[in-house]
Amino acid sequence: MTTLDTAALPGLWPLAGIAIVVIGFALRANPLAVVVAAAFGSGLGAGLSVPEVVAALGKAFHQNRYVSVPWLALPVIGLMERAGLQEQAAALISRTKSATTSRILLIYLGFRQITAALGLTQIAGHAQTVRPLLAPMVEAAATRDNPSLSEDERNQVKAMAAATDNVGIFFGEDIFLAIASILLIKGFLESAGIIVQPLELSVWAIPTALAAFAVHGYRLWKMGR
């Protein structure tokens, strides 16, 4: 190791926020309180005053409103559920013996990876598809094939439905050329004087996409045994 030039190291106090995040989540404190505490920890640690931290948080909260825009879909999902969408999804699956939990989730995983690779990340999601369709379907299939399933096990099956959506989108979207993460990598390398094409980057997402299907798919297949 090279000799440590301590003078060149920045002060460590701004990291207080990171420590608060780790401790807060480990203690299962309310995440909103953890976020505020971490913001003050890092902000004060970096030499900001209390009003400056509040203003910086407020500015960022205002600028990040777009993060909450997808909640607009809730009234639509609610109206569809009101008409019996979850019940119909469950009824359809209970009748279709060949639609096992494993097969439904495997098909969904492949569908999500392929559509995400084509840039269609918004056509499915936890509010749009997992809650109204996928979760009722896999729950119906699981209880049909094993009527003695406990509440705990049913919840695990539903959690697996959400997990499958995440794995599908995470390890599919980077194959698409114009996705934000590819553009971020390209931009970062460009600022360091290294010019790469998005296609070169997205090609290197394919092996991991296949590995994700193999690893998660194996777990889904094993779940049905």
Add this chain to the structure above:
Amino acid sequence: MIGLPALYALAGVVFGSWAVATMRDRQHPKRRRGAAFWGLLAAEFLAGDALGDMGNGLLLLALVALALLGAPGKGHALTTDAAERLASIARHGNRLFLPALIMPGVALAGTFLFPLQPGLVDPRQVTLVSLGLGVVLAIAFLLLWQRPPRAAPVQEGRRLAEGVGWAMILPQMLASLGALFTVAGVGEIVGALAPLAIPEGSRLAAVVAFTGGMAIFTMLMGNAFAAFPVMMGGIGLPVLVLGMGGDPVVVGAVGMLAGFCGTLLSPMAANFNIVPAALLNLPDRYAVIRAQVATAVPLWLFNTAMIWGFAFR
């Protein structure tokens, strides 16, 4: 040009309607707090521009205080009961799936069609504008087809929102924390410290420090995008690429994916891990993360091996 302002106004109206519906729900155990929570959120979306940074900051602190006091709580949003739903599926059958195709269909069509009509929709916001348009069209279709009570879109939206609870504002809060970390210079400190963790001359150790750093820092920030410039600037570029002659394409592309493995394990990635647990009424807040561990860890090993095996040919 239709862009974010129109969407924010629409979201403000939706949140505001939940405030009114909560206030009128006499059986709501946290009626005033719940109404105040949705009302403040509506104010943020409708009038946030006028509040200034400090005003928005105080509004955020008030939202968090209300959440700690039990807001938004669960009231009695009007919906159909089990018998009515069974009657509805007997009548409509698989046609009930049709409206579920409206939002994805509009998102798909908008992505391709809006750019053909320049000046109509802000080109940077095509996805979100398509989402908003899909919501409006789907609600109109469902109202005409199902003829529910007029307040049904408000009541049904509130029912789901109350199910998610305070986690509704968590993703936006976490994005704000990320911005504050940037102001405080957290990334630069981590980027300066990270190379110190690498023993001299070991290629494997350097790769593990890079992919491990990506995963751990992504877990802490909840977002691989925040971790990437830090770890790439601290280890990826100076040590792996410039120091050891690694291929920047492999290091960058696969390094990002190693970060995604961290996202699967992080409660800070609330949109993907905490919100779905709330949407599915799972009693364990971390149930989705637990379901992802056995996928994320082998994939992280795979990504580490990919860089080690293919970046230095």
